[in-house]
Amino acid sequence: MIEAENLSKYFRGPRRGVVRAVDGVSFRCEPGQVYGLLGANGAGKTTTLRMLATLLQPTTGTARVAGHDIRRDSQSVRSNIGFLSAATALYGRLTAREMTEYFGRLHGLGGPALRRRVDDVFKRLEIDFGERRCEALSTGMKQKVSIARTLVHDPPVMIFDEPTLGLDVMTARAIVAFIRECRTHGKTVLFSTHVMSEAEKLCDTIGIIHQGRLLAEGPLAALRVRYQQRGLEEIFVSAVES
């Protein structure tokens, strides 16, 4: 479960002064649900997800992730999430197995249990290149290893920040299938995207974020009724313009 309460993040810069990257965002994402944060580039999606993953400290507000407060118990939050974004790259000089095992160890796993867990994840993701260095892998292979890294500790909450950004069609489809699988397994899934079709296909609840503020949220059907529009793209434009 993810419960964000009035989350805000302000950045101070010498040239632009105070920038409100995220401004009073509140939402709730239940287990077995996919919540899609939809917004243009610079809308505040990544900052929101980074705050939930405890990479950034909120300026005001807070959130509970898997029952842990992101301000007070950041380590427990990170133990219970799998965070994947375009900015979470792999260690090129490690093999796929070393990479996954490293994160397993950081999550407290070890010994034969860790090896078994990595074997299971590799089997599930069809990774048969475990002994190859990550720098020598194709983009699709790298994405599979990244997913293995997020799954190695079997977290109840998955956070994806534009996970299909820059990927080819086949790899993007595999990611979408993986997100659906997470939902089937009862995980809480929060993901951000600016690809309308992806959000339409995947999300149980959609939150439209613009200039740091959550303008609208709800199931796609409810948004269609509210904005009197059929397609998500039109709904998004109506929400932003209103």
Next chain:
Amino acid sequence: MSLRNIGVVYRKELIDSLRDRRTVVSMIAVPILLMPLLTVGLGVLSVVLWGRAMQEIPEVMVLGGQDSPRVVAALQALGEIRVVPAQPDYAAQISDKQIRAAVEIPRDFDAALERGEIPTVRIYMYAGELRSGFGAGRLQTFFRGFRERTVRERLAARQLPQSLLEPFRVEEQNVAPPEKVSGTVLGGLIPYFVIVLCLTGAMYPAIDLTAGEKERGTMETILCSPVSRVHLVLGKFLMVLTASLFSAALSMISMGMTFQAGQGLLQTIEPFGGAAFPLQISVRAMAAVFLMVVPLAVLFSAALLAIALFAKSYKEAQSYLSPLTITIVLPAIVSVLPGVELNAVLSLIPVLNTSLVSKEIVAGTYHWDYIVLIFASSCAYASAALAVAIWLFQREEVLFRA
């Protein structure tokens, strides 16, 4: 404090770094090869160049002397120089290295000597030029001998004893132990190289583990793991420290082996000439210098890590660390300068203090009060630098600097 987590991060960083060619070169190859190249390599080169210059028979012009056949004949009979015909542009020829030196015999030189006058012979040479120096040196030796011979002839003519020329002798004898002699000549150089290698060995891993991670996008990956940032920075710091100490240890081992292997060879090189000169550093001194370098390695590792973390990319980190390298190398150079001696004030200046005390240790002198003071102050600086590195790792504006 979870030692397990620090250990997990350290182990991964070690494996990762040992697969990085730049780190391996700076941490292993440079410390091993630098000393042999600088001592044996430069030594051999010096011997060859010096030998060639010594073997050359310098061409020398004799200016004047037509009315003094005795001295000119003696000069021409000298096998160590080759007399070439006098020309008015002798100065230009010396400057252009066409001839090595020239000697001007004053008018009526032989007769002036007979009369007991004091004529002046002038030697023209190219100051600072090795081969010209050798040419002028041979002329000096010749005229010194010629003067002595003249005096002896005068004494004999007056039936006076030869002892008038040399009423007493002066002998110089070294009483300092061999390691002190070695320490005085090399004492400043050994810690200088160890300190520099201690720094360069840590530099690439420090950049790779911080700015390198930011550039490659792995910083965010590791930050979303449950390991605390303190454990993370300590794991990384231990890796950088390992590289620094490993470089220092390798450089010292390489130095010891090079001194052993190259001893005979280097004894032939000026100013190390003389069979009694022991070109070595004792195992005890090596261990003591290494111990003094440990807090300095901690200081370097933490400082490099903190500065490199601030950078967004590998290149930016390099541009930040280059001036730092000069700042660190400068005190190490000052310690090599003659006359800079250890005192209470200098004991508090980082790098310079370790460099100076190591110089004393290599020479076999252990000032325990200074050693304690330097070790304690270096530990304090190192702790402060590590605290800054840990603090910076908690700052999101540093970690996510856009």
